[in-house]
Amino acid sequence: KGLGGKGPQRAPRIPSEFSPEERVTMKESLKGAIQIPTVSFNPGEYNTTALAEFGQYIREVFPTVFKTSFIQHEVVGEYSHLFTVQGSDPSLQPYMLLAHIDVVPAPDQGWEVPPFSGLERDGFIYGRGTLDNKNSVMAILQALELLLIRNYIPRRSFFIALGHDEEVSGANGAQKISALLQARGVQLAFIVDEGSFILDGFIPSLNKPFAMISVSEKGSLNLMLQVNMTPGHSSAPPEETSIGILAAAVSRLEQTPLPNMFGSGLPEMMLQQLATEFSFPVNIVFSNLWLFGPLVSRLMERNYITNALVRTTTAITMFKAGIKVNVIPPMAQSTVNFRIHPAQTVQEVLELVKNIVADDRVQFHVLNAFEPLPVSPSDDQALGYQLIRQTLQSVFPEVNIVAPGICIAQTDSRHYAHLTTGIYRFNPIYLTPQEFRSIHGINEKISVRNYETQVKFIFEFIQNADTDQEPVSHLHEL
Numbered sequence: 199k200g201l202g203g204k205g206p207q208r209a210p211r212i213p214s215e216f217s218p219e220e221r222v223t224m225k226e227s228l229k230g231a232i233q234i235p236t237v238s239f240n241p242g243e244y245n246t247t248a249l250a251e252f253g254q255y256i257r258e259v260f261p262t263v264f265k266t267s268f269i270q271h272e273v274v275g276e277y278s279h280l281f282t283v284q285g286s287d288p289s290l291q292p293y294m295l296l297a298h299i300d301v302v303p304a305p306d307q308g309w310e311v312p313p314f315s316g317l318e319r320d321g322f323i324y325g326r327g328t329l330d331n332k333n334s335v336m337a338i339l340q341a342l343e344l345l346l347i348r349n350y351i352p353r354r355s356f357f358i359a360l361g362h363d364e365e366v367s368g369a370n371g372a373q374k375i376s377a378l379l380q381a382r383g384v385q386l387a388f389i390v391d392e393g394s395f396i397l398d399g400f401i402p403s404l405n406k407p408f409a410m411i412s413v414s415e416k417g418s419l420n421l422m423l424q425v426n427m428t429p430g431h432s433s434a435p436p437e438e439t440s441i442g443i444l445a446a447a448v449s450r451l452e453q454t455p456l457p458n459m460f461g462s463g464l465p466e467m468m469l470q471q472l473a474t475e476f477s478f479p480v481n482i483v484f485s486n487l488w489l490f491g492p493l494v495s496r497l498m499e500r501n502y503i504t505n506a507l508v509r510t511t512t513a514i515t516m517f518k519a520g521i522k523v524n525v526i527p528p529m530a531q532s533t534v535n536f537r538i539h540p541a542q543t544v545q546e547v548l549e550l551v552k553n554i555v556a557d558d559r560v561q562f563h564v565l566n567a568f569e570p571l572p573v574s575p576s577d578d579q580a581l582g583y584q585l586i587r588q589t590l591q592s593v594f595p596e597v598n599i600v601a602p603g604i605c606i607a608q609t610d611s612r613h614y615a616h617l618t619t620g621i622y623r624f625n626p627i628y629l630t631p632q633e634f635r636s637i638h639g640i641n642e643k644i645s646v647r648n649y650e651t652q653v654k655f656i657f658e659f660i661q662n663a664d665t666d667q668e669p670v671s672h673l674h675e676l
């Protein structure tokens with residue numbers, strides 16, 4: 199399976215070996231990046247001082263990237279960065295590496311070390327952005343810097359797009375870069391973004407880590423529910439208030455999960471691929487989903503992460519009502535955040551929700567909505583997917599399971615969907631369930647080893663992408 203053939207004569211491969219000094223510089227550069235609090239608060243509301251400082255910082259720590267003649271650097275939307283790395287062979291279609299420089303807020307409370315300290319403890323670098331997503335920003339530029347220092351000249355052109363507002367929708371960063379590329383007529387072979395990892399310990403009976411490459415991404419619907427009632431004196435209350443009506447409506451939504459979509463796509467494909475890795479009887483169950491599908495589907499619902507893979511999830515995230523202790527509230531509002539399964543559409547979810555609420559006094563306002571992303575190819579012919587597989591094999595020889603999956607969150611890559619059919623969301627680092635909870639949570643940290651390996655992966659990946667070989671189809675023997 200995978201990429202085949204020997205290409206024509208080309209520059210010798212540069213080994214991914216880094217000196218002790220380079221390894222120290224690498225981790226110190228990441229720490230410096232963590233110390234710049236590039237926080238996004240709301241759309242259009244960011245720490246602009248920090249974002250500007252970050253722009254200066256990458257110029258200082260990656261001087262070769264900025265002075266190389268075949269690399270064009272542009273600032274887009276004031277704080278996002280687009281690098282165009284011109285390859286020597288224009289016949290090869292370019293690809294793009296994505297990451298974002300902004301982070302979610304991190305109040306000090308609960309952290310073992312201050313979240314913007316970038317402190318190293320017991321082999322880990324702590325801080326907001328160490329997993330989401332300054333690790334990728336820095337690793338991409340670091341790998342390129344190290345390649346350039348070794349006189350690397352790419353054959354295939356590629357872009358590096360670093361958004362500054364991914365955490366609040368990407369409207370000023372990714373969307374503007376995407377529009378710029380579209381205006382230039384760019385079409386991409388594939389994109390690699392954040393969104394999945396080498397998962398370690400997510401499936402109880404699977405004792406080894408597996409790489410999940412997300413080939414699709416859930417959509418979203420932010421729906422505001424509102425109830426208006428005539429206000430009055432609380433000493434003579436009506437039978438129902440706006441708060442009571444709305445509370446009952448959102449409670450119905452919480453108590454009525456949207457349909458389990460297991461059986462219509464990727465999770466089944468993933469479990470079938472994993473089946474042989476389990477011992478009896480789980481291997482039999484996963485390889486015979488035609489029979490055990492209903493059982494597996496119910497088991498998936500029991501865990502909150504696997505539940506998110508099989509259905510559109512419902513999260514009540516905001517509730518606002520009441521103006522005074524003795525006034526019947528004129529209005530109650532609540533916001534519900536749905537993450538839409540790739541087998542459903544925004545419209546379908548809206549219909550289901552209205553039927554569950556089933557109360558004409560509740561008004562629905564769509565704040566914003568985004569359809570799920572199409573499923574990118576993961577077959578033998580899919581260049582981006584096969585390049586990730588190939589690079590995994592050499593950098594992580596111990597990881598022998600690679601499976602396509604769904605990204606349960608949203609990423610900047612969704613803004614580039616019209617530029618390519620191949621979007622792969624994958625960070626080449628190990629992630630445990632505890633580390634998963636630290637993303638947007640507390641004590642986010644990355645091991646120095648994990649970070650070094652991420653740099654190595656990208657260093658290898660960029661060279662692997664220089665292939666002019668289309669992935670070969672595998673001939674199966676009958």
Ligand SMILES: CCCCCCCCCCCCCCCCCC(=O)N[C@@H](Cc1ccccc1)C(=O)O
Nearest residue numbers: 364365366367392393394400401503504607608609
């Ligand atoms: C069978 C076992 C499978 C186990 C599956 C485990 C899945 C774990 C994968 C970890 C996914 C981590 C995702 C990281 C990317 C986070 C991106 C993010 O937070 N995006 C925001 C973007 C956004 C969207 C809209 C408004 C504001 C921000 C998000 O909320 O989705």
Ligand SMILES: [Zn+2]
Nearest residue numbers: 330331364392
């Ligand atoms: Zn992120």
Ligand SMILES: [Zn+2]
Nearest residue numbers: 302330365638
């Ligand atoms: Zn995030």
